[in-house]
Amino acid sequence: MNKFNVTSWNNNSAKVITKNKSESIMWDGLKQAIALSSGFQRWQLERKINEGQPQNISLDRQVSTYLRETLETLAY
Numbered sequence: 498m499n500k501f502n503v504t505s506w507n508n509n510s511a512k513v514i515t516k517n518k519s520e521s522i523m524w525d526g527l528k529q530a531i532a533l534s535s536g537f538q539r540w541q542l543e544r545k546i547n548e549g550q551p552q553n554i555s556l557d558r559q560v561s562t563y564l565r566e567t568l569e570t571l572a573y
Contacts, residue, residue: 528560531563532556537559537563541559
């Protein structure tokens with residue numbers, strides 16, 4: 498591999514890392530906003546996710562499942 502390709506690869510890698518980081522920051526903010534919504538909180542209560550029993554389901558997984566189920570419902 499010549500220097501141009503290495504430099505090009507390094508620049509592209511930096512762009513990907515930056516993009517992934519900004520997408521991660523955006524997802525974290527979106528996830529928190531969704532978690533605070535009344536629809537999400539009602540969804541959790543319907544599934545008894547937050548009622549005394551510790552759940553090993555991450556917030557990330559809960560929000561993803563909530564969004565998938567909501568979109569499936571809207572698709573009908």
